[in-house]
Amino acid sequence: MKNGKITFIGGGNMARSLIGGLITDGFNPQNIHVADPNPDSRQSLTATYPVHSYDCNLTAAQDCDILVLAVKPQQLQSVARRLAPQWSADALLISIAAGLQLEDIARWISPSNTAAIVRVMPNTPALVQAGASALCANHHVSPAQRDHTEALLRAVGTTVWIENESQMDAVTALSGSGPAYFFLLMEAMEQAAIEMGLDPETARLLCLQTAFGAAKMALESSVSTATLRERVTSPGGTTEQALKTFEAGDLRALVKKSLIAAADQSQLLAQQLGQDDD
Ligand SMILES: NC(=O)c1ccc[n+]([C@@H]2O[C@H](COP(=O)([O-])OP(=O)(O)OC[C@H]3O[C@@H](n4cnc5c(N)ncnc54)[C@H](OP(=O)(O)O)[C@@H]3O)[C@@H](O)[C@H]2O)c1
Structure with a gap:
């Protein structure tokens, strides 16, 4: 795939990370094309990477092998519908938009429903090449196209294939929203330590x-997180006291409830975003 044409529609944060990762991995920047309506975004992108930039999505997408839709979820439907008349059945479409389902994207890009599409749920640490991305393909995607998608997303972190798209809600609740949970825990730990006398x-x-x-x-490690926890918890020690306090506050039930709330919201948003505009 190192010689194919890849087009990004939307040149924002996520596209920029993927482009940086691809170039670091040896992909020829001259084969990368990016469309974005914002002249400042285009200028800053081309100042960083020697890629081609466009203000017109149709021009950028012409004859591409892979099209990455990297616009906000709310913009994806109109972008896909405008690209539909020139969509080639040989091309691969990768959507990184949160929440949008394969069948909805397929209906918008290819009314005959022949488009090869991979839906990706990346997460924010992709911006520092430490992302976790779940990938889900429709049945038009070939094994070679799966490999190309994996190579693209591996440039910004770890990838996992999900065969059943309904699991994308759980993925969204776990890794999609997950960075924020860890930020919250770190924030709370930092705050407690400051209140206990440490400088910020x-x-x-x-x-x-x-x-x-x-x-x-x-x-x-090859052992479970439970085993790692047990190994650092000495009987009668300090860690044990903290963990007992977490368990007494039913941290596990709270975590489960929080992930279920995120998954429910993901399902609701997918239904809303998947409705046709007209
Ligand atoms: N950032 C993350 O950590 C993350 C994590 C998971 C999933 N995602 C998904 O990745 C996608 C992109 O997110 P992002 O953070 O990169 O967003 P972003 O920084 O806002 O990038 C989107 C870009 O698309 C441009 N755009 C708007 N309308 C367009 C159109 N009609 N045609 C072409 N480009 C257009 C925007 O320009 P303007 O700014 O001028 O509108 C912006 O530069 C989203 O769908 C999001 O759900 C992101």
């Missing part, structure tokens, strides 16, 4: 490095 800078550094170290340890 020390509290922040110790807290962030602890979160990073715990995630790195878990990623590099």
